[in-house]
Amino acid sequence: MAKAPKGKNEPVRPIIVKKVTVVAGGHHGGAWKVAYADFVTAMMAFFLLMWLLGATTEKQRKGIADYFTPTLVKMKEGSAGSYGLLGGSSLTDPDNYQYRAGQTGTKTLTIPRDATGGAKDGGTKAKRTASLQQRLQQKLAASETLRKLAKQVRVTQTPEGIRLDLMDDAKFSMFRLGTTILTPEAAELVRAIGQAIGPDSAGLSVRGHTDALQWKPGDAANNWSLSAGRAEATRQALMKSGVTENRFRRIEGVADQEPLIPDSPTDPRNRRMSILLMN
Template sequence: MASHVNAAPVIIKKKKVVGGDGHHGGAWKVAYADFVTAMMAFFMLMWLLNATTEKQRKGLADYFSPTVAISRISGGGDGAFGGESIFSEEVLTQNGTGASNQRPTEAQQARGEIGEAEDSTLKQMEAVLMGRGGESMFSVEQQRHIIMRVTDEGLIVELFDLPGAELFEVDGDTPTDLLRGLSAMLVRVFALVRNDVAVEGHTRAYPVVLKDNPVWSLSAARADRMRLLMQEDGLHHDRVQRVTGHADNELASTDPTNPRNNRLEVILLRENIR
């Protein structure tokens, strides 16, 4: 009995461990997940910008624009918000009285057909130049120097050098007979419409060791010489909106010194491009 009385008391100490001091409760994981998601979205955006054409990107932008109708006809009318309801004709409403199934009109603006009409006109011009469905305006030899494409800016007619067949005298801005013939044919076809014209010059790259690199002055001089040629062939000077030299900044060939980079771009502009 005495042994029990003299025994030291047993003290049980419970240590409370507070978690989160080291890793903050995992909040960093949420922040990291948000960061990774944002980076993934950013790289997807970069990929889309690189994988789509200018026309496709414009279409995507128009799709998300609240002011662009999603139908070829306008939903405008006389009622509230410019229409009987926001669902009038199942399209977005617009100010004023536009075309509808009940109120048809031939006005291109109301039917939203300006862009389509311009596309059709430019493609017809391309067909005339290349002779689709008939005889081409250019000879077989001339066609080897021409590439055409319709873009958001207009109809781009690209004229370029080939080995042994150049548009200008070597390293100069004196036009060859080849370019004179191409200019005359372009002016004849461009006379069918009233669209304005732009001329852009491009050159191949020269060695960087040159003291005076001529790419800027040469590309601008060649573009301006093409303008003068077209005006001599009958193009009215008021139709020329701009003349630009791009030097060797926009290469057509992966080899910067390739003569294929020596080229002119004559652009038949859309009516809303200035």
């Protein structure tokens, strides 16, 4: 408190101190702008994530996920694209994995979502199988007999190529009992098969299968010679339907050694002809 002047009996004047708090900009400050920018950034990241999930394939998403998997770091070191987002699973560069997948192509960078891939990763094989199945369905729909026999034909994609199995059952037999002579219905079926596979230039393999029923004692014939003879008869029937002779690579009989129904070796479905369209 201030002292009173000497010689005067006057009250001391109070000293008033005013403290003014200055708010920079008041409600016009930038704090809310920072919060809003954080919100917009988070929303942008969210929509970017949604776009990535919708615009990428399963393989690409797996590559992104593997990039954040520590256990794969050592394997990815030195891989093509190892410093990129996909971390060694580049869309256009080869990798050095133990079981590496085929490349999807090196001439384009934009890959459509519905692309089936290059020739090495199954796209061409899938189209080839679908095309064959379509031609086969058209041929089998040509007559009432063939429509009934359609269930005897099974198309399977294998590592070696497309395999067509022409199978017997309890009501249908490809060959007369114990012979290499095609039944009339089977001859018509093989003719339709030959016309369906005719446009494909791939090499062919014909393999004959029998069931495990044994021959009579003392009979010179056996399942080995029977299966091989039936494979040759099938080859000749295919040639009559228009398949050129130079397409055949292998004709063989395996008797009952590769049953379709292993738990029942005598099942009639084990008697079949397998026609392989090689890759």
